[in-house]
Amino acid sequence: MKKWCALFLVALGLVLISTGCNKSAEQTAADGKVIKVGEFASLTGKEATFGISSHEGTLLAIEELNNAGGVLGKKLDLITEDDLSKAGEPATVVNKLISRDGVVGVLGEVASSRSLEAAPICQQAQVPMISPSSTNPKVTETGDYIFRVCFIDPFQGTVMANFATKTLKAKKVAVFTDVKSDYSKGLAKFFKEGFTKAGGQIVAELDYNGGDKDFKAELTAIKAANPDAVFVPGYYTDVALICIQAKQLGLTVPLFGGDGWESDQLVKIGQDAVEGTYFSTHYAPDVATEKSKNFVAAYQKRWKNSDGSPKLPDAMAALGYDSAMILADAMKRAGTTDGPKVRDALAATKDFEGVTGKTTINEKRDATKSAVILQVKGGTFHFVETVNP
Numbered sequence: 236m237k238k239w240c241a242l243f244l245v246a247l248g249l250v251l252i253s254t255g256c257n258k259s260a261e262q263t264a265a266d267g268k269v270i271k272v273g274e275f276a277s278l279t280g281k282e283a284t285f286g287i288s289s290h291e292g293t294l295l296a297i298e299e300l301n302n303a304g305g306v307l308g309k310k311l312d313l314i315t316e317d318d319l320s321k322a323g324e325p326a327t328v329v330n331k332l333i334s335r336d337g338v339v340g341v342l343g344e345v346a347s348s349r350s351l352e353a354a355p356i357c358q359q360a361q362v363p364m365i366s367p368s369s370t371n372p373k374v375t376e377t378g379d380y381i382f383r384v385c386f387i388d389p390f391q392g393t394v395m396a397n398f399a400t401k402t403l404k405a406k407k408v409a410v411f412t413d414v415k416s417d418y419s420k421g422l423a424k425f426f427k428e429g430f431t432k433a434g435g436q437i438v439a440e441l442d443y444n445g446g447d448k449d450f451k452a453e454l455t456a457i458k459a460a461n462p463d464a465v466f467v468p469g470y471y472t473d474v475a476l477i478c479i480q481a482k483q484l485g486l487t488v489p490l491f492g493g494d495g496w497e498s499d500q501l502v503k504i505g506q507d508a509v510e511g512t513y514f515s516t517h518y519a520p521d522v523a524t525e526k527s528k529n530f531v532a533a534y535q536k537r538w539k540n541s542d543g544s545p546k547l548p549d550a551m552a553a554l555g556y557d558s559a560m561i562l563a564d565a566m567k568r569a570g571t572t573d574g575p576k577v578r579d580a581l582a583a584t585k586d587f588e589g590v591t592g593k594t595t596i597n598e599k600r601d602a603t604k605s606a607v608i609l610q611v612k613g614g615t616f617h618f619v620e621t622v623n624p
């Protein structure tokens with residue numbers, strides 16, 4: 236009897252302790268003992284690998300920061316919303332992050348059109364937003380609360396124009412643009428400017444709508460123009476189908492593009508048809524600075540491929556990681572999470588040593604960074620060269 240009584244008291248004690256713990260966790264959040272950071276990403280839908288990679292890099296940074304004691308004596312709480320890769324969603328979820336959750340900063344998005352949708356909301360609320368990897372110039376032009384930690388497309392377009400001229404030795408190029416994407420339209424424009432300036436000729440300009448499945452009519456017109464190469468500034472799902480259909484039509488000249496190609500899905504969908512293609516992006520795990528080596532090791536420990544093998548970080552993962560670290564660094568320097576002060580600290584970011592190199596925020600709230608060119612070979616991405624600004 237005594238024994239049962241003792242056991243009962245121990246059990247009761249445990250229940251009380253655990254409910255007590257739950258309460259204090261809730262209170263902690265409510266009392267502002269954590270710093271809430273919002274993230275919006277395409278975790279599902281047409282560009283799911285963008286959002287997943289970006290999120291995995293971002294979360295890894297937040298976890299490392301918390302393990303090292305957090306920021307301003309508080310733990311960071313990353314609140315992530317899926318925008319389904321769909322127009323209209325970014326506005327909805329970012330409004331929620333700001334008004335429902337009261338986040339003090341917003342990280343996202345990868346795709347420029349989706350960053351452009353959310354930026355005015357963050358600007359209006361005076362909540363600093365950092366896009367890790369949107370490259371269209373208009374994103375940060377939205378206002379002084381909007382930052383990015385990557386290069387912009389006037390640079391990326393020039394890099395690929397020079398690559399077409401020098402490495403592909405192309406004199407005539409066709410351009411195939413996704414007119415539903417601000418990224419694609421911008422990059423096409425900057426590429427064309429750079430290529431004609433380098434003495435090249437644009438022999439065909441065709442359009443598609445992201446999500447289309449049949450590109451044969453446009454590719455037939457491109458083939459008829461007899462280009463030396465075809466520039467496709469699109470996202471990986473469409474690009475893979477374009478490469479497959481180009482091959483079927485006997486269009487054998489090189490296809491090449493920008494950072495939107497970067498996804499393991501490019502190869503999974505495109506298979507043989509994407510072999511030998513080239514694209515520019517922000518980061519390659521092969522570029523081994525000390526910071527980057529540690530990041531690759533930590534990322535591979537934390538994240539696995541669907542078959543259980545360690546996952547290699549891509550550009551979105553690395554930039555997601557740096558975006559969270561740069562926000563934390565700004566809050567530390569500001570000594571507060573107050574929007575206007577964090578904004579000022581972000582604007583003053585100088586030589587921040589991240590995994591994608593050094594980040595300095597310029598007067599347009601963009602970063603100046605190197606680009607890398609990768610080639611698809613044997614079903615994986617091979618580092619070709621680094622191009623400095």
Ligand code: PHE
Nearest residue numbers: 346347368369370418494495
């Ligand atoms: N730069 C692309 C955009 O602005 C997004 C992207 C970044 C895609 C990095 C892949 C890698 O839309």
